[in-house]
Amino acid sequence: MTAKYQHILVVDDDKTFIYLNYKLISKITGCNKILLKMSGITALQYLEECDLSNDFPELISIDWNMPLGNGNDFIQEYTKRFHPKHPQTKVLVISGATSEKQMSKVLQLDFVIGFLPKPVNEKTLANAIL
Template sequence: MRKIATACIIDDDPIYQYTMKKIIEKYELCNRILEFKNGLEAINYFKNVNDKNLLPELVFVDINMPVMDGWGFLQHFMQLPYIPENNMTVYVASSSVDIADMNKAKSFSFIRDYIVKPLSIEKLKHLFSKAA
């Protein structure tokens, strides 16, 4: 199986970020992990990348975060000139089971799926293998 180069986790929960990172590292699912604690940090990174090789192939974004939530991030993200032709796989990963949130995520054409946290190791491996 081909390993993806870079994955991105946008989430304000340090325990979730730590757990995701450790699982990704343990199972060697990618070479590099970008971590952001809110949508603003993430969108600033994406806006300032001038080498497409530094863009992640796989993005997990939470919706409930301070400063800029996931919805704000997604609104800005879809305005970037290289989206969606870069073929990034984007998942909303949230603890919310609200149908309104799930339907809102579906309104973004580039969102692959809405995933309810926590993600099992098997689910995470599956998502990485689909993106590779």
């Protein structure tokens, strides 16, 4: 049986959270290729490389509140540049705080599978990505 995810990208500016999220996602999915980026800007640069090499992640977990390329900026760029070419990729937003208006707007996008509050636990994360 092939794992649901072969390539996952985790984006967060908090080193502790990104490590914990990596461990949880690895445990839940069994995926061996989980890449970590610390900003929306570096994540978009990485996705450009993935697009060129035809090795695009099936799942992207992104923090909403980051100083260098926040979740909203990332989603806007992702929608224009990558979603048309990679419609199978799913995005999960994880955030410590955001408005209901922002959350409901983002959840209307067909590729966004959830908007989870921090800290996220294993069961909640598993329900969102499996």
